[in-house]
Amino acid sequence: MTRLTSPILDAAAVRADFPNLAERVNGEPLVYLDSAATSQKPRVVLDAERDFLTHTNAAVHRGAHTLAAEATELFEDARTAVADFVGASAEQLVWTSGATAGINLAAYAIGNATLGRGGEAARRFALAPGDELVITESEHHANLIPWQELAARTGAVLRHIPVHDDGTLDLDAAASVIGERTRVVAFTHVSNVLGIVNPVADLVHLAQGVGALTMLDACQSAPHVPLDLPGLGVDLAVFSGHKMLGPYGIGALYGRSDVLEALPPFLTGGSMITTVTLDEAEYLPPPQRFEAGTQPVSQAVALAAALRYLDGVGMDAVHAHEQLLERRMRAGLRAIDGIRLIGDAPDGIERVALCAFDVDGVHAHDVGQFLDARGVAVRVGHHCAQPLHRRFGITASVRASAALYNTEADIDTFLDAVSGVRTFFGVGA
Amino acid sequence: MTRLTSPILDAAAVRADFPNLAERVNGEPLVYLDSAATSQKPRVVLDAERDFLTHTNAAVHRGAHTLAAEATELFEDARTAVADFVGASAEQLVWTSGATAGINLAAYAIGNATLGRGGEAARRFALAPGDELVITESEHHANLIPWQELAARTGAVLRHIPVHDDGTLDLDAAASVIGERTRVVAFTHVSNVLGIVNPVADLVHLAQGVGALTMLDACQSAPHVPLDLPGLGVDLAVFSGHKMLGPYGIGALYGRSDVLEALPPFLTGGSMITTVTLDEAEYLPPPQRFEAGTQPVSQAVALAAALRYLDGVGMDAVHAHEQLLERRMRAGLRAIDGIRLIGDAPDGIERVALCAFDVDGVHAHDVGQFLDARGVAVRVGHHCAQPLHRRFGITASVRASAALYNTEADIDTFLDAVSGVRTFFGVGA
Amino acid sequence: MSLESLYQEIILDHSKHRRGFGLADVEGASATSHQRNPICGDEITLRVRLDDTGAVRDVTWEGAGCSISQASASMLAELADGMPRAEASVLIDHFREALRSRGTIALDEDEFGDASALSGVSKYTARVKCAMLGWVALEDALARA
Amino acid sequence: MSLESLYQEIILDHSKHRRGFGLADVEGASATSHQRNPICGDEITLRVRLDDTGAVRDVTWEGAGCSISQASASMLAELADGMPRAEASVLIDHFREALRSRGTIALDEDEFGDASALSGVSKYTARVKCAMLGWVALEDALARA
Ligand SMILES: Cc1ncc(COP(=O)(O)O)c(C=O)c1O
Numbered sequence A, B: 001m002t003r004l005t006s007p008i009l010d011a012a013a014v015r016a017d018f019p020n021l022a023e024r025v026n027g028e029p030l031v032y033l034d035s036a037a038t039s040q041k042p043r044v045v046l047d048a049e050r051d052f053l054t055h056t057n058a059a060v061h062r063g064a065h066t067l068a069a070e071a072t073e074l075f076e077d078a079r080t081a082v083a084d085f086v087g088a089s090a091e092q093l094v095w096t097s098g099a100t101a102g103i104n105l106a107a108y109a110i111g112n113a114t115l116g117r118g119g120e121a122a123r124r125f126a127l128a129p130g131d132e133l134v135i136t137e138s139e140h141h142a143n144l145i146p147w148q149e150l151a152a153r154t155g156a157v158l159r160h161i162p163v164h165d166d167g168t169l170d171l172d173a174a175a176s177v178i179g180e181r182t183r184v185v186a187f188t189h190v191s192n193v194l195g196i197v198n199p200v201a202d203l204v205h206l207a208q209g210v211g212a213l214t215m216l217d218a219c220q221s222a223p224h225v226p227l228d229l230p231g232l233g234v235d236l237a238v239f240s241g242h243k244m245l246g247p248y249g250i251g252a253l254y255g256r257s258d259v260l261e262a263l264p265p266f267l268t269g270g271s272m273i274t275t276v277t278l279d280e281a282e283y284l285p286p287p288q289r290f291e292a293g294t295q296p297v298s299q300a301v302a303l304a305a306a307l308r309y310l311d312g313v314g315m316d317a318v319h320a321h322e323q324l325l326e327r328r329m330r331a332g333l334r335a336i337d338g339i340r341l342i343g344d345a346p347d348g349i350e351r352v353a354l355c356a357f358d359v360d361g362v363h364a365h366d367v368g369q370f371l372d373a374r375g376v377a378v379r380v381g382h383h384c385a386q387p388l389h390r391r392f393g394i395t396a397s398v399r400a401s402a403a404l405y406n407t408e409a410d411i412d413t414f415l416d417a418v419s420g421v422r423t424f425f426g427v428g429a
Numbered sequence C, D: 001m002s003l004e005s006l007y008q009e010i011i012l013d014h015s016k017h018r019r020g021f022g023l024a025d026v027e028g029a030s031a032t033s034h035q036r037n038p039i040c041g042d043e044i045t046l047r048v049r050l051d052d053t054g055a056v057r058d059v060t061w062e063g064a065g066c067s068i069s070q071a072s073a074s075m076l077a078e079l080a081d082g083m084p085r086a087e088a089s090v091l092i093d094h095f096r097e098a099l100r101s102r103g104t105i106a107l108d109e110d111e112f113g114d115a116s117a118l119s120g121v122s123k124y125t126a127r128v129k130c131a132m133l134g135w136v137a138l139e140d141a142l143a144r145a
């Protein structure tokens, strides 16, 4: 594992830890700029999972035998490590299969409270017809549709905070959208299309002012900026392991203790109960109350390894390095004819290293194909943010997103390729 | 990989494919008899996942780039392979994070239909107060609590089919419990405590007679008997990857096409929609409609490898081998003083190689500890089946469960250890 | 495979000078179909008229999409004109079969005309849906006509 | 660690001849606590009386469980009798600390008497809850008294 003390990391050394980055694509060295979709995984993560599976594999929490006890310890240590990474304590961290599952957990638990589940304690979450759920115009479908469905099931109304032309949130609008009837404010920390870090403190302040619950989608911030979820003051937050160097199939829901204590369960089944009769069940306290059935045990252990790796590199160094990449990428794109950046907020706005853009006269799909032929992997399409694309008058865009293992040379290869697109497709000059 | 054509498999050769089985526990060679909780994984499964992660890793279904296209192909090939294994077609197979998630999917989708979601097509699933959901007394909590909660949310009534003293289902009772108002009959193919194969055809017949939906919990049958889910005639079925040589964090829901077509979605988010506005979403057809967010891609690929491995050995050979182990284990336990087998149905009843038992005068936890000291890993406790344990007048039992990689020598080591328990704890003779 | 063999000159040309582009009046049309590709958000609306002999006439369409989908619809509009309905159905089946063949079946120039340049698409599984979009729309429209 | 050092003679003895077993009448009792271990389904109900000086008296209990949990409750009933309330609380804290130490802190025989035989349990993380069950019940009962 690479450990550096310098604030700027040694990307070449980091790269060597990621076997996949040595691949060639279409005969060209892979330039992977699709980390916002899913990150590559360092060898220590692959090793952690394999070690677990070959030496300790056993079902956790339910065995007297040695393997089961060892597996349980590794699993619970992983919980502490992941909680630590976001500044939380282990009881505040619920394993989920990913961010999408975490947001659905919250939305369905509120729906269950509305149907009278969870007793007295859960009553504070129950929605009445006409109550309002607030999201932003820049949400990923994962932080939009679960709230649409919750609204449709309960008679609540879904409202949204618009974004300015430069991609920043319209805080004046937010102050009027969030009001008396607002019960939930769900918003992303960083949009997966705009790359802009949203003003969490302002939104939390507005939400708390009306007693609304806050849900933060930290998918695109957790891998890139040092996070302190309790410090941000949100009630709930989610992130996905596969976007932060970890495995697929695992993520987490963070919750303030009093909120988790009061929320009724969502998924039900084994390992989350105390007493079960054929007629009813009593539930364990959080986090177990929300973890029904066999958990992604080896993935938890591997995710912990991923976050230890990130901590080893240092999140400050990761952040500083990615800021360099961000500036280089954005400046380079601005300089290419026919490129329109989506939500190109003025310099000085905090961002992650992610740019979505439109190439005048060339469809995003064709741009992606052209870049792929040069070994450059980017994402094209609506990136699960159709409303935001519609807001900017397009149906699809090209998105390049970097991570700690990208180099300035990667950015240059990418920019060079982009500058050839319009010529190849015979548009422009 | 081991390929055999003989009907009886070569357990020693199979064992060599499972690195974990070479472990020593407390200085003794590991005798792993806890496969009903989670199975060990052959090297080909670990390799398949690692290969994917080091060579092809990319987000599926949404990329124009080469890696993403390759990943998508492997992912969809895996779906076909897993569907094949249970006799289904790819469109009938929905990925879930495990069996628990699959049963919750069904219960919540029905709940959503009850709340008016899913339009006209879904109306057939909507429950009215007083409608009945039927389960059996031998269900795992995973196939019990989701139905309790659905009943509590909708005003439906949960009823159950009792088991006889010998563990077999009371089919006379079933015929009277399943009636006019029955809307769902959810039952396990094989109980994880009794090991008895339930009469699926009889239950399906009763359910179809009253137009009720059937849900089969195939967790404990899928790894052990050749399965043809469409042939069994059930509407829905679930199983978990980690119990059938595959990874944690993946499982599947099988559904008859007409049922999946009509069911409203459960989890919502990315990749399961066609058009999304801020106000509403249109959903894709099955299976995608039920697969919100990033799927457990590498796990899907690895699960397919696990099932190809099982097919390579041959499910008939697996079944025949495990039948031998079953008979040896049961006969051996019957011969030991002070052992009471839970649900010891007469010989001739079809079973898997699993025995749960009570040791007179020694608590299950102590039995487990004693066996562990001899390297024998079994499970102790209620095995997520509290109602069934209560039915037999106990709170906990010891459970030994075998898989294709166990040998007759494993069974003998286990039996020898069990026969020393009561002497060690100073009870009995 | 090289990018140039995917994006042949003739494809880029059709994508810029789209034959049949601009939806004909609904009056006189036999059927219309709307199709979309949920992955990239591309959409097409295609309209067709069947003449007295049952032959395909006036294939017109509108929509936004990548150059492959636009070129493919344009080529189809040209190719299908005047074709007996049954022949058009067979054509669509053959096209689908070739595109799903992962590069093992080429599109015959005699049968497919300009559209035979789309053979290369079948090696790019992620792009097959783009090339199929207009063809699926015609298939659907014929089924409704 | 050998099985014999976990299941010492004295533990097996206490698990069979359980001191304080059989719940005293609720009359005269200062507090009762019910605890359970969701993992194995074990349960205990423990009752305690505080005398005029505030000392722990008549620790009685009922419940089913493994030999570790039964022996541990039995040892506690014997040990706590007559102890000033504050001292009992400290005792429980020390016990918890040692049991959670994964074998690094032994239970002192002077302080814990027979219960010091439970030191070995701390190496078996899955069994710590069994040994703690009665002690958590006493802690809870004292908090309610
Ligand atoms: C019969 C049965 N059903 C359901 C489950 C739940 O499976 P999982 O925990 O993998 O979701 C299990 C295993 O724990 C089981 O044995």
Ligand SMILES: Cc1ncc(COP(=O)(O)O)c(C=O)c1O
Pocket (backbone or CB within 6 Å): A036, A037, A098, A099, A100, A101, A140, A142, A143, A188, A190, A191, A192, A217, A219, A220, A240, A384, B270, B292, B293, B294, B295
């Ligand atoms: C901002 C944001 N939220 C939510 C998600 C959903 O995460 P997952 O698909 O891992 O559940 C993603 C990624 O796809 C994302 O970028």
